[in-house]
Amino acid sequence: MSFTCPLCHAPLTRAEKSYVCPQGHRYDRAKEGYVNLLPVQHKRSRDPGDNAEMMQARRAFLDAGHYQPLRDALVGWIAGELGEGASVLDIGCGEGYYTAAFADVVAGRGGHTVGLDVSKSAIRAAARRYPQVSFCVASSHRLPFEAASQDLVIRIYAPCKGEELARVVKPGGWVVTVTPGPRHLMALKGLIYDEVRLHAPHTEALAGFTLRHAQSLEYEMRLTGQEAVALLQMTPFAWRAKPQVWETLAQQALFSCQTDFSIHCWQRDD
Template sequence: MSFSCPLCHARLTRSEKSFTCPQGHQFDMAKEGYVNLLPVQHKRSRDPGDSAEMMQARRAFLDAGHYQPLRDTVAQLLRDNLSTPSAILDIGCGEGYYTALFADVAREKGAETYGLDVSKVAIRAAAKRYSSVTFCVASSHRLPFEDASMDAVVRIYAPCKAEELARVVKPGGWVITVTPGPRHLMELKGLIYDDVRLHAPHSEQLAGFSLQQEQTVAYEMKLKGDEAVALLQMTPFAWRAKPVVWETLAKQDEFCCQTDFSIHCWQREV
């Protein structure tokens, strides 16, 4: 399987150091091993996606194992639902923490694994660490893959148009989504908002897919002060947190915070 050109959608052919389409559009491989398939005209800002600080905070937090139950659960769902896949895609893969385990599952079944994110900083870090995955910088709303090329797509918090998922997933293939459950990070939100509200119940519908399975992964985390700060920094709540919140978290000997993940498994209609 190969990428498709983000400009003309033709198939890209790989040489030693670049990908090229029949129209002559060329995309060079970075020294870290990834390819940038996000043309400037598709960017919404100069450097879209997570910053270096956000990426580093997330890597430190995830490497400590705080979200490992979620990673293990999604990997097991891939293992259970895929028989003889050829390609798996992780959308919004960030620095590759989840993708690396998905790649282990893919190798067991003889499949390739692709990781996609709009953040070049995150993809560069992912490609440096995980050579078994093919990483690209690209838009999740314009997936640079051919029609019906993916056996499974994983989407952990990442946005993506349902039409694009329906286009790239093979008939009978799978989309696994992870979204915040109602009580996700309630204690952290309580430090930032006067009126703490539950996350709205999951209501997503994916045209062309049928919902086959849903489950919740929820548990309490006990975080050190620096870990709590890293958690805040990797969430959208960071933009709303006042200096006193950062200071309070940093001084915590132990900060208890609950997780609540909603996982949904969708199968592409045949």
């Protein structure tokens, strides 16, 4: 799988320690093996995405296996649907927990997997741990890939413009999304909000794609206090949590919390 230049969109050629386009734009490969394709003019902040502390909390939580049923479900779908030589892109890959599992399946069939995230801290950690995967720092709204180059794009809670998905996915290719189901992490939200509301039902529509499969995945997690703190740190409503919420979670001997994932599989129209 080859990258394209985020400035002029021409194909990038890989040299020993960098990628370069015909216009002379050059992007060095970090010592960990990833490439940074996020020009400063495309950044919304100085250091976008999750910081190192957030990344480490997520890694500890995921390594404990609490989201493994979700990973297993996605890996099972990939094993059943993708053929030989597939190109797979994991958008918003974070520290690579899911990406590496996808790559294990795809590589066995002669394919290739790329993990993309806006966070340099997350991509650096992912590249160190999973050298079998190609990782890049890039914007999910400006995917650095040629048109019709991807057999599968996976989005786990990650934003991306529908136009970009339609551009990069091959005819007959797939987009798989994971979003919160209605009752996802209700016990955690109950500690933060006076009125706990269900997540809104999934209403996404992808122009140029047909929804082929949808499923819910629900189960209860039993967490230690520190695992519950790590989970809260992973969520978008962590900034709403008051100090006493963090303290209460940290002191829990056992914290039960339900998951509710919505998985949707979209196929690109021919």
